[in-house]
Amino acid sequence: MLDLLELLSFGPNGWGDEILQGALLTIQLALVTLPVGIAIGLAVAVAKDSHSRLLRAVGDLYTTVFRGLPELLTLFIVYYGGQMLLTRLAGYVVEGAHIEVNQFVAGVVALGLVLGAFSSEVLLAAIRAVPKGQKEAASALGLSGWSTFRLVTFPQLWRIALPGLSNNWMVLLKDTSLVSVIAITDLMRQTSIAVGVTKQPFFFYLVACLIYLVFSGLSSIVFSALENRASRGFKRVGGH
């Protein structure tokens, strides 16, 4: 048992520092992906809510595809496909140019596309849940379009969307482990490296699992605080 704990120590003999670095990269990846995915999700939600039939169809197609594909497949398509596409494009400019896609960027793009598909559903439901009268009242008060969104629509949308977005975030956090397959040194990858050297797969993968559990535990604390804040002007059933 003590030997195993020593394997987790920080320093030349232990894997503690490597695993911690991997864990930080996992968090970074998730945090960078979050705004990308939400921005895509918001754009797709607005498209699906628009009057144009074409835009609605595009939005629906986007959601169907990226919710239906395995995340691993999306990652490979973005990583290898992006590499080939960019190399071909660069080939038109400079003869024989070769472009390597950065794995981190590929990870952010792939996970962002998936998060965009899932969050668009949440955001669409939230947009539709804000009554039309709110916007009408805002314009009656003389608020501009942007002010209406910022002061009237958004605070209400936010409250309704938060629980769904919190789910999306938890899924994203777990999906980041997939990027280890394209050799990003995230938590999962560092753990695998440690396993390769120490031959202690059960122990190290269990540690990795526990770190993911800590992350989701922390996330739920943050999200319940955010939810409390977002619904501070709203009395719920049950009086809480």
Added chain:
Amino acid sequence: MEPFLGMLGDGFLWLMSLIGLNADLMSRYGLRFLDGVWVTLQLVGLSIVFGAVLALPLAIARVEGGKFLSRAAFTYSYFFRGTPLLAQTFLIYYGAGQFREQLTDIGLWWFFRDAFNCAVFTFTLNTAAYQSEILRGGIQTLPVGQMEAAQALGLHRVLAYRKIILPQAIAVGLRPLGNEVVLMIKASAIASVITVYDLMGVTRLAFSRSYDMEVYLWAAVLYLIMVEIVRRVWNVLERRLNRHLLLSH
């Protein structure tokens, strides 16, 4: 039958080349892709069914169990829902390798030696956690009067569950269960990382040999078809099983 299938295959390849796809690639890997689809379906089917069997006692332990049992069931589902499936798969597949001697002693090594079995085992544990939550949610949406009425009629608790509580709970949980099947189809791609030649595994193999992006697009289409079929079937299933709840449709 045989020549007919051959003709069908040739016609298909001709069509592929007609719309500008790589027919040569398809003739080399096409059948392997079908095998991959079959392996994926097996992975998903077995895991969902075994997971459902495991989910039932877990859900009932959550609702009816005492302090200890319900907490144990909660911890189980918290662990499997809170950690990535990839980590769980590695934990079991590589972890089993570490305990090879002990597993041989109790006569289970033959099972864990095979990557496919490990994948089914991990996916089963994982989906059992999600399915038990769905079932628990279904049970807890029912008003307590349902159980009280059953007991007033003199039904034993087990019988009340079988005849009254579970059928209603499953009806409530039908839609989320469909989502879980779709999630499982997508998640099954993870099996390819531990050398299972499911659809994803075959695709990666074909890509590593041909360096043609087209194989990923085939895989994408095949996965989308599978997901879409499940979605449609589930819509029919739900309309049929919940037809007493649909008033205005």
